[in-house]
Amino acid sequence: MRLYRPPYTDKRTGKKKHARVWWVYARVNGKTFRQSLGVRDKEVARRKAMDLIQREEYLASGVPVYLAAKTPLLDLVEEYRAEMLRLGRAEYHADTQTMFLRRLFEHVSTLTEATPEVIRLRLASLEEIVGKSFHGKTINKHRGAAMSFFNWLIREGRWNSNPAKAVRRVYEGDPVLPRSYFTLPELRLLVEAAPKVRGTVYLFTATTGLRRGELKVLEWKHIDFERCWLSVSKDLAKGRKEIELPLLPEVVETLAALRKDPKTDPTYVFRYGNKCAIPINRTLYSDMAKAGLGKLSKEGKRDFHALRDSTATILAEAGVPLTVTQAILRHSTPVLTAKHYVRHSQDTRAEAVSQAFGGLCKLLAAPGKTARDFWGLMETKEADYGVRPVAILYPPTGSPQAIYGNGPTGIRTQNQAIMSRQNLRCNHKRCEGLTFNSEADHASYLHGLLDPEEGEC
Numbered sequence: 309m310r311l312y313r314p315p316y317t318d319k320r321t322g323k324k325k326h327a328r329v330w331w332v333y334a335r336v337n338g339k340t341f342r343q344s345l346g347v348r349d350k351e352v353a354r355r356k357a358m359d360l361i362q363r364e365e366y367l368a369s370g371v372p373v374y375l376a377a378k379t380p381l382l383d384l385v386e387e388y389r390a391e392m393l394r395l396g397r398a399e400y401h402a403d404t405q406t407m408f409l410r411r412l413f414e415h416v417s418t419l420t421e422a423t424p425e426v427i428r429l430r431l432a433s434l435e436e437i438v439g440k441s442f443h444g445k446t447i448n449k450h451r452g453a454a455m456s457f458f459n460w461l462i463r464e465g466r467w468n469s470n471p472a473k474a475v476r477r478v479y480e481g482d483p484v485l486p487r488s489y490f491t492l493p494e495l496r497l498l499v500e501a502a503p504k505v506r507g508t509v510y511l512f513t514a515t516t517g518l519r520r521g522e523l524k525v526l527e528w529k530h531i532d533f534e535r536c537w538l539s540v541s542k543d544l545a546k547g548r549k550e551i552e553l554p555l556l557p558e559v560v561e562t563l564a565a566l567r568k569d570p571k572t573d574p575t576y577v578f579r580y581g582n583k584c585a586i587p588i589n590r591t592l593y594s595d596m597a598k599a600g601l602g603k604l605s606k607e608g609k610r611d612f613h614a615l616r617d618s619t620a621t622i623l624a625e626a627g628v629p630l631t632v633t634q635a636i637l638r639h640s641t642p643v644l645t646a647k648h649y650v651r652h653s654q655d656t657r658a659e660a661v662s663q664a665f666g667g668l669c670k671l672l673a674a675p676g677k678t679a680r681d682f683w684g685l686m687e688t689k690e691a692d693y694g695v696r697p698v699a700i701l702y703p704p705t706g707s708p709q710a711i712y713g714n715g716p717t718g719i720r721t722q723n724q725a726i727m728s729r730q731n732l733r734c735n736h737k738r739c740e741g742l743t744f745n746s747e748a749d750h751a752s753y754l755h756g757l758l759d760p761e762e763g764e765c
């Protein structure tokens with residue numbers, strides 16, 4: 309390959325000069341070609357010449373030429389957005405992914421310039437580009453958008469590699485300020501303090517756990533007022549999961565009253581006066597201030613999505629099984645529900661510890677009682693039945709109870725030993741060589757065998 313500027317003779321002066329733009333001369337598989345590169349900078353001309361030679365080598369070897377390399381990268385981003393909408397992705401998701409890609413490739417003209425180094429530098433300078441600080445999770449979302457974009461190009465045969473794969477994820481760490489939740493009394497104050505329409509939104513969201521995007525597309529036809537049931541197809545829900553949820557009768561009555569309002573949209577539930585009735589966080593904070601609630605609680609911040617966290621937490625505090633809460637929130641695994649949505653306040657944790665160890669504290673405070681006394685109780689059990697002691701149960705009220713078992717590792721309780729056919733034995737001379745399934749069988753045997761004067765085993 310040779311770069312040159314063709315010479316020519318100036319007709320007015322007769323002097324020999326060179327052209328301003330660079331040309332390339334090269335041979336590929338015995339074929340010679342000369343072509344103008346159309347640029348004046350030699351370094352840029354060299355890179356364009358290398359791309360041109362690579363294209364000719366592709367053609368000579370039968371490898372398909374990636375025409376996307378010549379297409380402006382932002383035009384490919386728009387094609388990617390149209391493809392997401394064609395596949396049924398939510399418009400909000402498509403717009404968010406497009407925004408992330410435009411931030412990364414704002415000054416990148418073609419795919420050949422989108423190298424791992426460029427992507428890494430753009431991710432590192434996101435805060436300067438947008439003008440605000442980003443959490444590690446948000447930076448990884450930008451990287452994920454680039455990964456999905458190049459994977460789409462590879463699937464369509466328009467590109468051969470994914471440069472974002474070589475860029476490592478950043479450490480996300482813990483949230484700067486974790487999300488909290490609303491308790492039942494706080495929800496009541498919020499619903500009563502807010503205007504009628506917004507109060508209905510808060511009440512409906514807290515009792516169903518729907519997301520903001522799902523509330524926007526909710527229609528009246530999705531609500532069965534007679535059965536008090538909500539049914540939304542998977543095309544309108546996040547994760548393409550159908551929504552099948554029960555509604556409280558009080559919530560249904562509130563929705564029926566809202567539907568009769570002439571300003572309510574005849575199609576969408578939460579459109580009032582030709583505007584979306586779902587409040588933004590700024591409006592929510594105003595309603596919270598009227599209700600005497602702060603933006604921050606002991607556990608963290610509270611925003612609109614905290615209503616969904618409240619659904620999970622209130623269900624958990626009511627003793628609802630975790631799998632049922634997962635089904636109501638439509639999560640993929642119970643781990644997601646337990647880790648990110650079920651919150652425990654400081655008062656809840658303090659009450660749990662008090663219930664679990666309150667009896668022990670009372671026992672330790674009892675005068676004249678030591679741990680040796682209760683170990684003696686367990687030794688008596690072992691002498692009577694030949695059962696290995698395991699632990700002592702300290703109930704909040706009443707006397708301590710010995711838990712014993714005769715399993716190989718000493719961890720079975722008496723009831724588990726009976727269920728697994730680990731029979732009990734007695735050292736009394738009248739019971740020698742006999743085994744019993746339970747203490748009740750032992751007592752029944754002695755009742756028919758012994759006289760009252762002889763005592764008990």
